Amino acid sequence: MATQDVKTNTQTTTHWQRFAVPFEFPVCFTENLFALDNTTLVDTLSRIEPDKRHRALIFLDDGLAQASPTLIEDIVAYATHHADRIDLVTRPVLVPGGEKIKSDIHFVEQMQQTLYDHRIDRHSYAIAIGGGAVLDAVGLVAATTHRGVRHIRIPTTVLSQNDSGVGVKNGVNLYGAKNYIGTFAPPFAVLNDISFVMGLGERDKIAGMAEAVKVALIRNGAFFQWLEKNADQLATFGKEALATLIRRCAELHMHQIGHGGDPFEMGSARPLDYGHWSAHKLEGLTRYHVRHGEAVAIGIALDARYSVLSGLLDAGQETRICFLLEHLGFKLWHPALEKTTAEGELEVIVGLQEFREHLGGELTITLLSDIGVGVEVHEMDSNLVMQSIQWLKARQAP
Ligand SMILES: NC(=O)c1ccc[n+]([C@@H]2O[C@H](COP(=O)([O-])OP(=O)(O)OC[C@H]3O[C@@H](n4cnc5c(N)ncnc54)[C@H](O)[C@@H]3O)[C@@H](O)[C@H]2O)c1
Numbered sequence: 001m002a003t004q005d006v007k008t009n010t011q012t013t014t015h016w017q018r019f020a021v022p023f024e025f026p027v028c029f030t031e032n033l034f035a036l037d038n039t040t041l042v043d044t045l046s047r048i049e050p051d052k053r054h055r056a057l058i059f060l061d062d063g064l065a066q067a068s069p070t071l072i073e074d075i076v077a078y079a080t081h082h083a084d085r086i087d088l089v090t091r092p093v094l095v096p097g098g099e100k101i102k103s104d105i106h107f108v109e110q111m112q113q114t115l116y117d118h119r120i121d122r123h124s125y126a127i128a129i130g131g132g133a134v135l136d137a138v139g140l141v142a143a144t145t146h147r148g149v150r151h152i153r154i155p156t157t158v159l160s161q162n163d164s165g166v167g168v169k170n171g172v173n174l175y176g177a178k179n180y181i182g183t184f185a186p187p188f189a190v191l192n193d194i195s196f197v198m199g200l201g202e203r204d205k206i207a208g209m210a211e212a213v214k215v216a217l218i219r220n221g222a223f224f225q226w227l228e229k230n231a232d233q234l235a236t237f238g239k240e241a242l243a244t245l246i247r248r249c250a251e252l253h254m255h256q257i258g259h260g261g262d263p264f265e266m267g268s269a270r271p272l273d274y275g276h277w278s279a280h281k282l283e284g285l286t287r288y289h290v291r292h293g294e295a296v297a298i299g300i301a302l303d304a305r306y307s308v309l310s311g312l313l314d315a316g317q318e319t320r321i322c323f324l325l326e327h328l329g330f331k332l333w334h335p336a337l338e339k340t341t342a343e344g345e346l347e348v349i350v351g352l353q354e355f356r357e358h359l360g361g362e363l364t365i366t367l368l369s370d371i372g373v374g375v376e377v378h379e380m381d382s383n384l385v386m387q388s389i390q391w392l393k394a395r396q397a398p
């Protein structure tokens with residue numbers, strides 16, 4: 001149908017407006033992004049207007065800044081060295097790292113004020129350096145300031161480099177609801193620097209690997225085998241193995257978003273959320289003491305067992321999946337899985353309903369029919385969920 005064709009019935013004339021906007025952005029993998037001779041960042045800034053000095057403001061995760069005491073000075077020195085191409089409008093602005101920044105909407109307004117004070121316009125850059133939480137909050141700020149300023153993400157955790165950072169979503173929490181306020185807004189660019197990840201604490205290094213196991217299970221059996229084969233190096237955080245995991249996982253996420261047919265999640269299916277329905281609930285039930293990746297690992301194991309119990313997946317495959325996760329350092333049990341409501345209902349099962357409500361539409365859960373093959377179902381049997389939980393519990397028994 002041509003644009004603006006006209007349909008008429010007896011009461012109404014309808015003009016159809018129709019246009020398509022292609023999205024593209026680079027995802028770069030590098031090391032030592034702020035080494036003076038690394039031109040990735042300034043090349044990125046210059047992509048559209050090569051002969052210009054680009055105004056940029058950096059929001060920096062304070063947890064990262066604490067872990068890398070020379071980072072702020074390194075960034076300032078980098079900007080000074082490349083002053084012909086980058087105009088850092090102020091020193092990097094520290095923002096709270098972790099879920100804190102997403103849990104108080106005031107931080108969003110504060111960052112908008114900062115962009116306003118420094119006259120960041122639609123041709124300037126708001127750059128976020130930090131974990132997934134900081135990227136989510138700054139992404140929302142960038143997407144809504146002037147209806148969208150150019151936004152560069154520099155993810156610094158395993159999870160944000162291999163999953164959230166390469167995605168197209170942002171958001172913060174409100175009314176106690178996770179990601180209640182947010183937009184779909186592809187960034188201008190994503191720059192992944194492995195050296196940030198190497199400085200991360202062990203717990204966060206392990207947690208981020210859950211998303212790689214997840215995407216391998218639903219999309220790529222060969223990648224799952226690679227993870228099994230390299231589990232020793234991954235469990236000891238070998239740089240090469242970790243960098244390969246991040247890159248491969250990011251590629252698979254990019255492929256799903258770019259070619260899965262629903263980048264802005266208009267439909268009910270959320271294939272990348274395998275293992276996530278119970279994970280989201282578990283995070284909330286433990287007031288985020290359990291990290292996202294840690295909860296996802298448990299959710300993966302739960303849904304693998306459920307897949308077996310419901311006859312989709314061959315028995316024994318769930319044990320293989322659990323073995324890999326445990327080898328990587330995950331614990332596949334948390335007592336909050338057994339928490340019940342005042343009415344005696346399992347909280348995680350209530351979480352299933354909340355998961356559907358958050359997405360809207362029909363309940364769609366991805367399960368497994370094989371290693372590397374996700375299948376969608378639209379119903380979950382509470383009894384089988386309970387049996388899966390009991391199975392996980394029994395596996396942890398001494
Ligand atoms: N937008 C999406 O599509 C999407 C997808 C998945 C997850 N997420 C979100 O991502 C968030 C989790 O992100 P995360 O796992 O990256 O953790 P995080 O952002 O919560 O960071 C964890 C901790 O690590 C610190 N930190 C960050 N980088 C560091 C580094 N290199 N060295 C030392 N400390 C560092 C932070 O200050 C924080 O204290 C959640 O809010 C989740 O909802 C978003």
Ligand SMILES: [Zn+2]
Binds near residue numbers: 163211276292296
């Ligand atoms: Zn996730």
